[in-house]
Amino acid sequence: MRRRCALVAGAVLAALTTTSAAAPPEEGPGPEAARQQGTITNGGDPLGGAEVRLYRAGDGWDDPATVLGTARSAPNGRFEIGYHRPSDPESVLYVVAEADPAGDGYRAQGRDPVRLTAVLPASRRSRVVVNERTTVATAFSMAQFMEGAHIAGPRPGPRNAALTSRNLADARTGGIARVLAAPPNGDRTSTLRTFNSLANLLASCAGPDSCERLFRLARAQGQPPARDTLQAALNIARAPGHRAGALFRASRTQRVFTPELESAPDAWTLALSYVGTGRELDGPGNVAFDADGNAWIINNYEFGADPRETVCGAEQVVKFTPDGRNAPGSPFGGGGVYGAGYGVTFDPRGDLWVGNFGFQGRGCEKDQGLLSRSVSQFSPAGLPLSPRAGWRVGGIDRPQGTVADRSGTVWLANCGNDTVTRIPGGDPRDAENIDPGSELLDTPFDIAVDTEGRAWVTGNRTSNVLALAPDGTPVASVEGGGIDAPMGIASDSLGNVWVANSGIIQPPCGDISIEDFLESVLDPRPEASVTMVDAQGRTPDSPFENGGLYIPWGIAVDGADNVWVANFGGQRLAHLCGADASSCPPGHRTGDPISPAGTGYTSDALVRNTGVQIDPSGNVWLANNWQTRPRLTNPGGHEMVVFVGLAEPVETPLVGPPQRS
Structure with a gap:
């Protein structure tokens, strides 16, 4: 689409690389030096050795996302990133973690099978847990603003989308957000179960033999297979009726998040x-x-x-x-x-x-x-x-x-x-x-x-x-x-x-x-x-x-x-x-x-x-x-x-x- 093409250009082909794809880290003093701590999990287990980036989302199609800081997760999945807070307190900040649990084989093909993300909580001093639930929440809420690891769009779009993301997943714990967990949502509708099934679908990539199936099923129509778990989630969010049944069957291979769907939906909408x-x-x-x-x-x-x-x-x-x-x-x-x-x-x-x-x-x-x-x-x-x-x-x-x-x-x-x-x-x-x-x-x-x-x-x-x-x-x-x-x-x-x-x-x-x-x-x-x-x-x-x-x-x-x-x-x-x-x-x-x-x-x-x-x-x-x-x-x-x-x-x-x- 016209908008997405413009975004890819503005992000300097961000979706194709993992280095220097966004604007360079912000230099100089900000209002306040800060540190962001958190944990990366994949399939319910800590994910060590992941490359973790903290981004500020762009405020327009021509304003690419900015890397604020980077780190690598420890064997227990924990990370810490030092950065300067943006001068605008309403800036959307989010974390992207990339890792390859299958070894160097996928890297040689230019793929990062596991790419997980989370929008930071409203309280910037909170620790975060980045997992499949936070990835689904970000991919669906930011579906119209995200390419690769980069979020950008005119106000108030991404800022409001960040609020919606926090209604789906609680990035402080990696669990279900209060809005999704409680009435009139919760067990009164199938949305909570659908959300968990989507998270289980991404968790299927925790095993080295499962990524290829997920990427093939989550292929955007007319495009090559998805290149990582985040791209798979975005493809599903943008075409929720595509291969719905096959994706449901794939979601049943990992049962990390419950309750989940017991039968296939007509489409993967939230x-x-x-x-x-x-x-x-x-x-x-x-x-x-x-x-x-x-x-x-x-x-x-x-x-x-x-x-x-x-x-x-x-x-x-x-x-x-x-x-x-x-x-x-x-x-x-x-x-x-x-x-x-x-x-x-x-x-x-x-x-x-x-x-x-x-x-x-x-x-x-x-x-x-x-x-x-x-x-x-x-x-x-x-x-x-x-x-x-x-x-x-x-x-x-x-x-x-x-x-x-x-x-x-x-x-x-x-x-x-x-x-x-x-x-x-x-x-x-x-x-x-x-x-x-x-x-x-x-x-x-x-x-x-x-x-x-x-x-x-x-x-x-x-x-x-x-x-x-x-x-x-x-x-x-x-x-x-x-x-x-x-x-x-x-x-x-x-x-x-x-x-x-x-x-x-x-x-x-x-x-x-x-x-x-x-x-x-x-x-x-x-x-x-x-x-x-x-x-x-x-x-x-x-x-x-x-x-x-x-x-x-x-x-x-x-x-x-x-x-x-x-x-x-x-x-x-x-x-x-x-x-x-x-x-x-x-x-x-x-x-x-x-x-x-x-x-x-x-x-x-x-x-x-x-x-x-x-x-x-x-x-x-x-x-x-x-x-x-x-x-x-x-x-x-x-x-x-x-x-x-x-x-x-x-x-x-x-x-x-x-x-x-």
């Missing part, structure tokens, strides 16, 4: 569940990321642990840090927020806008009709800028999709009255209502802004996409290409828009009740697909299918213009090749499934998902919106589920088409 304080999320509908990669999440319902007890609409917006912790000051209330659905966006100023759909559980006695006709606005600090009742302007009625364009105009799809609200420059005083007529737009659901500034609106009941000029004038209606009961829509950087065709969903707007909606989604699996519409309104002869599509709802495009789809059924994430097939695995064409064709990337952490978005570290976030078998008093799910390191990073906040970070 999905973490985040709940903040555990009393905030109920029916999360969508998420938007600010410039620092913090996640701002909207909820359908006020939190209630018991699905049998009625809940009313959520009156707050939740902010998570990039690693899923509750951010200071969160949740944020006021400004008219009530029962937000799918609509949340940042504008170019950094203000947050939330469409208030008015969701509430059956039995809530609040006036839903009154509370579902506004949009709320918050400052970057979470202060409400809209009045207590929200901005009730431009004919807003049960808004869903809510997006801002690069001029600062805010667009809302009014599911309740078949119109679109346009707020030029984000000034509610200038708001206008656009009514193209129900024959052109019936039950609008979502909006995406293309490279020309046009707003494309999905019409759920008209099974079309309506294009509006930047001034709001309707300019085209597209009905071909298999568009069928569309929900989400997303634009790419090449001028195309991508439509998620549910094939069956009828949003609870107008004369469709929540009971009607529930009945439709509990029916057997419908035909599901995705349609690409180009800048001229043209579509393929038939839509794109497979990849695990099952009641598609949300859709997002990553920094390489590939496509990700959240499904309201099937507990899966779908991944399709985008319009630029050069960024896809060899042999893939536009629309082909990259995720396993029959299943997608499944996870038992998922329930019914609506929103899907990509963060600046390449993590894919999904909103666990409804329970699999919901009670209408409180049907909401309670988690955000994050697939670690799967996608090309996106610059945030996302305003208009995605840009590679």
Whole structure:
């Protein structure tokens, strides 16, 4: 891919050598002289004689990683490196250890079979244990920023990825991190067992006869075998569905880390569940990321642990840090927020806008009709800028999709009255209502802004996409290409828009009740697909299918213009090749499934998902919106589920088409 080629060049062919590949060690006094101590283990045993390097990650594609110091591990695996701390306290520091347990034979072939790594703990004075668990954690979290032993990328990508790495492995002990070990993760999902199986897979290289098998199975498509254990882990993280069964069998040759998987996964993905304080999320509908990669999440319902007890609409917006912790000051209330659905966006100023759909559980006695006709606005600090009742302007009625364009105009799809609200420059005083007529737009659901500034609106009941000029004038209606009961829509950087065709969903707007909606989604699996519409309104002869599509709802495009789809059924994430097939695995064409064709990337952490978005570290976030078998008093799910390191990073906040970070 373009980004990875640039990184290899910036690191001076770092992946091909083990000496002088990175920038030279930093000279001169730093803020403080320091020593990093630790232990290297391989297959559960100390690894002596390993060459150990301490790196500072680069802060951009053209800023290669820097070696801060080196050492060689003692027979008991211990090492100590003296160095000067970087002047930036937020620098990402990590250790890479290289050794050859098979002797000089692999060295003669230019290979280092065992290469292990760990991101240092937040407390720089902690000792570290570098092993297979810390290597898997680093490889998956840094999958979009690492080549060879070198990590580099623009802020906040690698820095946030380091936080995610610490949610998987505890580098102080080489064990499982607290987030992965405890609910809602731990024994509640298969992620912990998958993580241990991946570590066992790398541990298979502890024996001199096992490396070749691992390297062959972890070969990147169209490339030679992996050259070391770290490269094997990176290859698996970037193509998790490739040879999944064979890799599982190889993982069973070493049983160092437990508990582990008992059967092969459809793909080697790691999905973490985040709940903040555990009393905030109920029916999360969508998420938007600010410039620092913090996640701002909207909820359908006020939190209630018991699905049998009625809940009313959520009156707050939740902010998570990039690693899923509750951010200071969160949740944020006021400004008219009530029962937000799918609509949340940042504008170019950094203000947050939330469409208030008015969701509430059956039995809530609040006036839903009154509370579902506004949009709320918050400052970057979470202060409400809209009045207590929200901005009730431009004919807003049960808004869903809510997006801002690069001029600062805010667009809302009014599911309740078949119109679109346009707020030029984000000034509610200038708001206008656009009514193209129900024959052109019936039950609008979502909006995406293309490279020309046009707003494309999905019409759920008209099974079309309506294009509006930047001034709001309707300019085209597209009905071909298999568009069928569309929900989400997303634009790419090449001028195309991508439509998620549910094939069956009828949003609870107008004369469709929540009971009607529930009945439709509990029916057997419908035909599901995705349609690409180009800048001229043209579509393929038939839509794109497979990849695990099952009641598609949300859709997002990553920094390489590939496509990700959240499904309201099937507990899966779908991944399709985008319009630029050069960024896809060899042999893939536009629309082909990259995720396993029959299943997608499944996870038992998922329930019914609506929103899907990509963060600046390449993590894919999904909103666990409804329970699999919901009670209408409180049907909401309670988690955000994050697939670690799967996608090309996106610059945030996302305003208009995605840009590679």
